[in-house]
Amino acid sequence: MTEKQKNILKSALKLYAQEGYASTSTSKVARSAGVSEGLIFRHFKNKEGLLAAVLQMSMEAAKLHMADIVMTADPKELISKILTLPFKIKEEEYEMWRLTYALKWQTDSYDASSQEPVKLALRNAFEKLGYENPAAEAELIYMFIDGAATSFLLHPPEHRSEILNTLKAKYKL
Amino acid sequence: MTEKQKNILKSALKLYAQEGYASTSTSKVARSAGVSEGLIFRHFKNKEGLLAAVLQMSMEAAKLHMADIVMTADPKELISKILTLPFKIKEEEYEMWRLTYALKWQTDSYDASSQEPVKLALRNAFEKLGYENPAAEAELIYMFIDGAATSFLLHPPEHRSEILNTLKAKYKL
Amino acid sequence: MTEKQKNILKSALKLYAQEGYASTSTSKVARSAGVSEGLIFRHFKNKEGLLAAVLQMSMEAAKLHMADIVMTADPKELISKILTLPFKIKEEEYEMWRLTYALKWQTDSYDASSQEPVKLALRNAFEKLGYENPAAEAELIYMFIDGAATSFLLHPPEHRSEILNTLKAKYKL
Amino acid sequence: MTEKQKNILKSALKLYAQEGYASTSTSKVARSAGVSEGLIFRHFKNKEGLLAAVLQMSMEAAKLHMADIVMTADPKELISKILTLPFKIKEEEYEMWRLTYALKWQTDSYDASSQEPVKLALRNAFEKLGYENPAAEAELIYMFIDGAATSFLLHPPEHRSEILNTLKAKYKL
DNA sequence: GATGAATGAGTTTTCATTCAT
DNA sequence: CATGAATGAAAACTCATTCAT
16 A cells, blocks of 8 residues: 555545545545545546545444454443443544444445444343343443434534543443 | 425435435436426525525424423423434434434534524423433433434334333433 | 616616626526516517617617717818717716627627718818828728727726827817 | 647637637537537636636737837837737737737726836837827827727728828828 | 516536546 | 546536416
């Protein structure tokens, strides 16, 4: 992967996150990456290929987060880790998450399957803790995470820690 | 507002919700509405003007929902109503909500101000019920609603009632 | 001729003079005249018909000027009158002359025939005064008038009278 | 500047001169230049950008003419050169001058500043020759030139040399 | 006489993509 | 690997004109 290729991916991620995939022309990406437009097509075949590459790059980063969580044995710790997740999106990951969330709404791209292992781990944890309806609890948490991420990605966040504590209390964490 | 104008708005809402605003050409809208493309521009000036009109139409519908809720005096009832909100998005309102949620991610269009009255009412309710941190509780609920709506709008929903009950239990409703 | 018809003509003259015939849409004319677009077509058949009407209105005014001049018997007076012509374009006639001059450059519209009687009268006057080459003198004056009109119509004029005097001196007027 | 770019400029100049800027579509220009329409926008950004490029090209040619004249020391020669100017517009320069003159009437485009140096040189020459009102004489000549150019550009010219001589006699040239 | 909704053909502009160098 | 000229198709938008009311 040459420097220019990386530049393209970085610029594409930024622009797609900021202005949306459909509204970002390849020429804009090329300009922002300081690269000729032709090069994008040489490396990524077409606009869709570029999106795929950007997405894959993002997904790999996401997987690292998830892997750590799923491997957590202690149920309370696992739930806590998941709840904490959206509260600590890092500066450098903003764009990636914005794009991921924005793309959910672009019909074809949504792929729910990646959520499965996490939901499974969650259900398992709630079972261990003796909750009445572990599946529902898992769904609930998942929904909350989506909402929290949405909220944090869309507006500059305030007193998050307070909110996080209030939330954790609901699960006696 | 003539019949054709209404058709344009209806078609635009549907298409924008399905395929996204940027990816839906005005000619597609015109075709779907059974109308000449020029008419769109005569009535709505711009592609953006059409979007604005569609959005306004949607917002007016949304306001009706919200007004009812904000006026609820009993705190438990108010919280319950809000929690229930995303669980009963009606068939005919799907498109409108999809568009609204999808557009949040389109930079300029997001307007957080409409949330204020609801958040205020929520905080008030939690205060009355003696919760320790009413503001945080209100935020929490709001985040959850966003997540739930997202979830329901993106995948065909299953056993919602169970989830709703589990959720209500957390607030002793 | 109804009030609205006159409004249309007036607005068209103004806009055509200011922005050119081709760049002025009928809808702009209608708006500026406070009239529905359809009315323009009812009264003037099409855009070209409107131009023709505007032009005819202008030409009639111009003919009045010319008629007086051509009828002047005294050769010195006739020449003087013609030379003076562009120096005293009136406020209310600006638009009409601007349009006339601008339209000369719009291929088809130029009609040199209206100049003939004036050129004839001029040549005759120079003959009477014993000039060597009356035809050339007539052409010369005509060219000058065009240039002067152009100049006065394009930039806000200064010390015209001085210029006029200098000019008249050349013909011992 | 590639061959195709030059073709576009050449075709645009020709068509704009013949039919006017507003009435010449970019597609017509593209067709006449044997080029895809898109190329026009890639190179000149806009329809307006194309006009600007055409104009600049023309202005540079015009400056060459003027520079020679302004540098002439002998006053009689300078005046003579200027008077002669419109009488010898060359075949290959017709289009350029037609466009320039036609565009004067298109509101925004008129820029009188380019005349200044020539007017100055003229005034100076008349001063040297002891004319009573050199400024007025300069204006007069300038007006005449505009008229002559207008006349020659609009109708196929006849016995110009006779006219030129008659004119020169007035200044004892 | 007058309106304003509606059209269809055209115009300007954008954009993904190809290709010679 | 990299550029940038060039294309063709589609998108956004304009506009003269028609027509029912």
